Amino acid sequence: MSAEAGSLSEFDRSGAAALERSGAAARCGPEVVAPEGVEAQTCVMTRGDTVWARVYYRNATGEELRSLLTLMGPGGRTVELHCAPAAHDEPDTCETPRVPSSGPPGSATAVAEFVGAGPVASLLLRAGSERAPDARS
Numbered sequence: 001m002s003a004e005a006g007s008l009s010e011f012d013r014s015g016a017a018a019l020e021r022s023g024a025a026a027r028c029g030p031e032v033v034a035p036e037g038v039e040a041q042t043c044v045m046t047r048g049d050t051v052w053a054r055v056y057y058r059n060a061t062g063e064e065l066r067s068l069l070t071l072m073g074p075g076g077r078t079v080e081l082h083c084a085p086a087a088h089d090e091p092d093t094c095e096t097p098r099v100p101s102s103g104p105p106g107s108a109t110a111v112a113e114f115v116g117a118g119p120v121a122s123l124l125l126r127a128g129s130e131r132a133p134d135a136r137s
Contacts, residue, residue, distance in 0.1 A: 023047050026054070027106065029129045034114070037061040038085075040127035042112045044071070046101065052079075053110035054095040055127065059085040064117045065124070071096045071110050074103035085114065106131065 028043035037060035045052050053071035067083040083094035094112075101108065110129040116122055 027130055029127060032125060032127045034125040036124050038065065038114045038125045040112055040114065040125055042069070042110045042127040042129045044108045044110050044129045045095070046105070046108075047098075049101050050098045051101045051108050052096045052098040053081075053108075053112075053129070054093055055083070055110075055112035056091060056093050057085055057112070057114070058089060058091050059087060059114075060089045061087065061116075061124070063087050065114050066117050067094065067112060067114045069094055069096055069110065069112045071099070071108060073101070073108045077102055083112075 024045050024047040026043045026045050028041055031039065031041040033039045038057065039060070040055055040057040042053065042055045045054050051071065051073070053069050055067070055069050057067070059065055064087050065085045067085055069081045069083055071079040079096045079099055081094065081096045085092065109131050112127045113123060114125040116124060
């Protein structure tokens with residue numbers, strides 16, 4: 001992804017100081033870009049014994065999209081949130097509710113899927129978080 005003004009990288013860095021002040025930690029997957037104009041990076045956020053998923057995204061398609069953000073924990077536990085990425089080229093975020101962590105640190109993962117909002121919705125982009133190297137489910 002380019003480092004132009006307003007890129008997801010710049011957007012993510014602007015929130016780093018707030019994360020540090022809040023005591024939250026982020027474990028993010030790679031930034032991914034779809035040819036249709038959707039960019040996203042998905043993170044698992046933690047603070048103490050609380051965990052949630054956040055997706056940083058940009059919708060440059062010019063169309064409304066549908067998105068599903070899923071936080072997955074050990075034992076098949078999931079939290080899902082439907083996001084509605086507006087049709088504009090500005091970076092934005094969507095995050096699941098915060099829930100108590102139900103497993104060892106680093107055991108949660110997150111996935112965001114973006115689909116077209118038309119009658120024939122097709123998957124445009126799937127972005128996932130990284131799992132901690134020593135995490136076990």
